[in-house]
Amino acid sequence: MFKNIKESQITISELMLPSHSNFSGKIHGGYILNLMDQIAFTCASKHSRNYCVTASVNKVDFLNPIEVGELVTLKASVNYTGRTSMVIGVRVESENIQTGHTKHCNSSYFTMVAKDKNGKNAPVPGIILDSEQSIRRFSRSIARQEQAKNRSNRFKASEFKINDYLDLLKGHNTKVEY
Numbered sequence: 001m002f003k004n005i006k007e008s009q010i011t012i013s014e015l016m017l018p019s020h021s022n023f024s025g026k027i028h029g030g031y032i033l034n035l036m037d038q039i040a041f042t043c044a045s046k047h048s049r050n051y052c053v054t055a056s057v058n059k060v061d062f063l064n065p066i067e068v069g070e071l072v073t074l075k076a077s078v079n080y081t082g083r084t085s086m087v088i089g090v091r092v093e094s095e096n097i098q099t100g101h102t103k104h105c106n107s108s109y110f111t112m113v114a115k116d117k118n119g120k121n122a123p124v125p126g127i128i129l130d131s132e133q134s135i136r137r138f139s140r141s142i143a144r145q146e147q148a149k150n151r152s153n154r155f156k157a158s159e160f161k162i163n164d165y166l167d168l169l170k171g172h173n174t175k176v177e178y
Helices: 029-048 132-154
Strands: 002-004 010-015 051-058 071-081 085-095 102-115 126-128
Touching: 010 029, 029 051, 029 071, 029 085, 029 102, 071 126, 071 132, 085 132
Parallel strands: 002 126
Antiparallel strands: 010 071, 051 102, 071 085, 085 102
16 A cells, blocks of 8 residues: 555644743743654655654754744655654754744654554555656765665774774874773
8 A cells, every 4th residue: 555645744833931941031942852853753654654763863963053932843644664763854944933934954764664453563654756856855865874784884893993993083182091
């Protein structure tokens, strides 16, 4: 079974309140991560028609601070489907509601796994790639998975060769006493 990406896309908006801020008066990153996880869960669950759990989050960069009083909009879309997992792309934007100025605050990728009633991994419908953008996003997810696999293997304790990396450390804020 295959589904159109549009069928499970989710958009939510929320006004940022003083209770969401950190000590510097900006919106706390943990609060934004919580919203991102919620929208990724909702998107994945809507696509799979199953309860979903977060397996991993790929690269969270906070690009611009979010101010109290701004309207934050989160958009989620299925970028990739495996057998039981999905990669959900999440984009966060904030808007100054007085000026209308918007800024991109974050984009991230959540790998979500569908679970059946017994807590076992459940198969998910595939997605229909109907645009250049959807093909690019699906392909990018495959490349990201390969990079993660290579990164994990390269630094596995049994595979790590220290002499291959000592030169890499030069010029960094570290002192090697090995």
